[in-house]
Amino acid sequence: xxxxxxxxxxxxxxxxxxxxxxxxxxxxxxxxxxxxxxxxxxxxxxxxxxxxxxxxxxxxxxxxxxxxxxxxxxxxxxxxxxxxxxxxxxxxxxxxxxxxxxxxxxxxxxxxxx
Amino acid sequence: xxxxxxxxxxxxxxxxxxxxxxxxxxxxxxxxxxxxxxxxxxxxxxxxxxxxxxxxxxxxxxxxxxxxxxxxxxxxxxxxxxxxxxxxxxxxxxxxxxxxxxxxxxxxxxxxx
Numbered sequence: 001x002x003x004x005x006x007x008x009x010x011x012x013x014x015x016x017x018x019x020x021x022x023x024x025x026x027x028x029x030x031x032x033x034x035x036x037x038x039x040x041x042x043x044x045x046x047x048x049x050x051x052x053x054x055x056x057x058x059x060x061x062x063x064x065x066x067x068x069x070x071x072x073x074x075x076x077x078x079x080x081x082x083x084x085x086x087x088x089x090x091x092x093x094x095x096x097x098x099x100x101x102x103x104x105x106x107x108x109x110x111x112x113x114x
Numbered sequence: 115x116x117x118x119x120x121x122x123x124x125x126x127x128x129x130x131x132x133x134x135x136x137x138x139x140x141x142x143x144x145x146x147x148x149x150x151x152x153x154x155x156x157x158x159x160x161x162x163x164x165x166x167x168x169x170x171x172x173x174x175x176x177x178x179x180x181x182x183x184x185x186x187x188x189x190x191x192x193x194x195x196x197x198x199x200x201x202x203x204x205x206x207x208x209x210x211x212x213x214x215x216x217x218x219x220x221x222x223x224x225x226x227x
Contacts, residue, residue, distance in 0.1 A: 006157070034214050043203065043217040044158075093157055095215070101165065102148050103205075103215055107157035 002098040006106025021079045021109045023094030029074040030096035038091040050077040084113040116141045116208045120218035135189040137204030145207040152201045194225045
């Protein structure tokens with residue numbers, strides 16, 4: 001139980017275009033989801049906290065106009081990277097807190113901006 | 115601000131060895147601590163979750179302990195296997211109300227056949 005599905009797993013886009021990443025909780029309701037970013041051989045850094053029905057809370061240094069987060073339902077949160085640039089290339093992972101008190105993670109999205 | 119440190123950063127052992135991965139955190143006011151496994155290019159798989167009131171959790175060959183007062187946790191892997199090769203991440207849920215995890219930088223484990 002407590003599975004989070006993340007799509008796509010890989011995406012390559014041209015510089016200047018936008019990319020949307022979806023994160024779905026399959027068998028539970030997630031009022032709060034979290035979006036992380038991971039650079040090669042580094043740990044996960046929290047980007048923002050996504051709350052169903054309200055605005056996301058962004059961490060310091062994360063541009064909210066560049067990384068648009070929408071959490072319109074209890075099972076879906078989306079992260080849109082707008083006007084992507086090569087420096088946005090990274091591994092993005094979503095997470096949700098589970099009824100048992102822990103956290104479950106999506107399988108991640110490898111974004112490459114060319 | 116919570117900081118999580120993992121030692122060692124990398125570890126290479128022969129198959130069959132028992133090993134210990136260490137995690138320390140600076141703020142002892144935590145809700146829980148969770149150990150994850152990450153394979154290259156993949157997401158995170160939860161291994162063990164320890165609530166702040168617990169001392170340890172076990173799952174198969176894995177045992178995680180928690181000493182909240184000293185800000186330490188260890189992950190013990192018994193009889194290591196090549197399939198255990200991965201990066202192991204320690205993460206704490208701090209009592210700040212934000213309910214987001216703070217991660218350590220991980221330990222990259224290589225088990226040699």
